[in-house]
Amino acid sequence: MSFELISFKTCPFVQRAAITLGYKNVEHTVTFIDLAEPPDWFLDLSPLKKVPVLKVDGEILFESAVINEYLDEITGGELQPKDPLERAMNRAWIEFASNMLGNSYMMKNAPDKEKYEKYRDALVSQLHRVENRLGEGPWFNGEQFSLADTAFAPLFAHDAVADYRFSSIDPASTPKVDAWSKRLLALPAVKNSVVSDFDSLFLAGLEKADSYSWHQYAA
Numbered sequence: 001m002s003f004e005l006i007s008f009k010t011c012p013f014v015q016r017a018a019i020t021l022g023y024k025n026v027e028h029t030v031t032f033i034d035l036a037e038p039p040d041w042f043l044d045l046s047p048l049k050k051v052p053v054l055k056v057d058g059e060i061l062f063e064s065a066v067i068n069e070y071l072d073e074i075t076g077g078e079l080q081p082k083d084p085l086e087r088a089m090n091r092a093w094i095e096f097a098s099n100m101l102g103n104s105y106m107m108k109n110a111p112d113k114e115k116y117e118k119y120r121d122a123l124v125s126q127l128h129r130v131e132n133r134l135g136e137g138p139w140f141n142g143e144q145f146s147l148a149d150t151a152f153a154p155l156f157a158h159d160a161v162a163d164y165r166f167s168s169i170d171p172a173s174t175p176k177v178d179a180w181s182k183r184l185l186a187l188p189a190v191k192n193s194v195v196s197d198f199d200s201l202f203l204a205g206l207e208k209a210d211s212y213s214w215h216q217y218a219a
């Protein structure tokens with residue numbers, strides 16, 4: 001089978017698929033596009049005009065959570081709980097992580113302090129909810145690493161940019177999230193899921209957006 005991941009270098013949803021591909025050692029190629037100027041071939045093939053897209057023997061698979069479930073299923077399926085309710089609850093938390101990624105993006109790209117704080121407050125409250133959900137670890141479901149871990153890891157990778165200058169995690173009030181996030185960031189599959197100049201590309205994006213967070217960082 002051939003796998004081609006269509007990617008944008010700073011997209012956290014792409015990163016989820018890249019982590020699963022890496023964790024499962026699935027041989028694949030990566031094609032980068034610029035979402036500011038998406039090529040026609042991409043607009044034709046991506047139903048929602050979004051990345052990630054995974055081409056599987058030429059077939060188009062989209063939506064990061066769906067891509068990850070598929071990748072797990074063709075490689076043993078151990079990244080999803082066997083119990084249907086547990087599996088469904090994991091899916092729900094993956095959706096929650098997507099919502100957090102949205103708030104994180106809105107916060108970092110907010111044009112002013114008021115909007116920045118609005119999204120930061122939402123994110124902090126969500127981090128507390130995750131804190132209450134986590135057990136003893138080391139992973140989201142305990143001993144077994146899962147797709148829930150791969151879904152949250154990009155949030156923490158974005159949080160760690162520029163030596164945690166943009167972090168919303170308070171280790172004192174959300175210690176389990178803090179420890180879990182650092183454990184995830186130390187995994188080779190997570191480390192290798194972004195390009196080597198990820199930090200500078202991410203910062204360039206904030207500068208281009210002329211965001212409040214960029215001005216705080218540059219000051």
Ligand SMILES: N[C@@H](CCC(=O)N[C@@H](CS)C(=O)NCC(=O)O)C(=O)O
Nearest residue numbers: 011012013049050051052063064065
């Ligand atoms: N629900 C989608 C979200 C993907 C998404 O929002 N990707 C962004 C980049 S990070 C995108 O392609 N945006 C382009 C657009 O909205 O036109 C998933 O999980 O794959």
